[in-house]
Amino acid sequence: xxxxxxxxxxxxxxxxxxxxxxxxxxxxxxxxxxxxxxxxxxxxxxxxxxxxxxxxxxxxxxxxxxxxxxxxxxxxxxxxxxxxxxxxxxxxxxxxxxxxxxxxxxxxxxxxxxxxxxxxxxxxxxxxxxxxxxxxxxxxxxxxxxxxxxxxxxxxxxxxxxxxxxxxx
Numbered sequence: 001x002x003x004x005x006x007x008x009x010x011x012x013x014x015x016x017x018x019x020x021x022x023x024x025x026x027x028x029x030x031x032x033x034x035x036x037x038x039x040x041x042x043x044x045x046x047x048x049x050x051x052x053x054x055x056x057x058x059x060x061x062x063x064x065x066x067x068x069x070x071x072x073x074x075x076x077x078x079x080x081x082x083x084x085x086x087x088x089x090x091x092x093x094x095x096x097x098x099x100x101x102x103x104x105x106x107x108x109x110x111x112x113x114x115x116x117x118x119x120x121x122x123x124x125x126x127x128x129x130x131x132x133x134x135x136x137x138x139x140x141x142x143x144x145x146x147x148x149x150x151x152x153x154x155x156x157x158x159x160x161x162x163x164x165x166x167x168x169x
Contacts, residue, residue: 005051008165009043015163022081050146052129062126087169103158
């Protein structure tokens with residue numbers, strides 16, 4: 001068990017309904033309507049524990065210290081409901097326009113670009129979660145797979161004019 005990153009594509013109307021009544025989001029997530037074990041549900045992705053490592057590869061810093069706007073792909077700072085705890089805090093969201101904007105930036109990032117920024121020593125020093133960076137290439141592949149999932153959900157959301165909700169549980 002650990003801190004698992006999740007991304008959910010939703011329509012603008014769905015986002016608005018969650019902003020009005022956050023219990024609807026909680027119902028969607030935890031009442032088996034969203035289940036990452038169902039391959040046909042491409043609107044939801046579980047990026048496992050890669051979220052902090054992805055932020056590091058994009059910004060060179062930890063989530064706690066980065067000021068880069070690219071951290072917004074997972075932690076927008078726009079909260080659905082400050083009082084709601086979906087496991088490890090509230091959900092963040094991006095509007096469809098913000099999704100398009102960030103997708104335009106992350107869609108051009110390649111695995112080779114990420115590999116150049118992979119720095120196991122600095123990641124360990126900064127205590128980037130999960131602290132597996134001594135595993136070298138295996139740890140990098142894990143992050144690259146997670147980032148690929150993020151790119152895919154952003155691309156699909158941008159194509160469909162959808163918002164994205166992110167949360168850790």
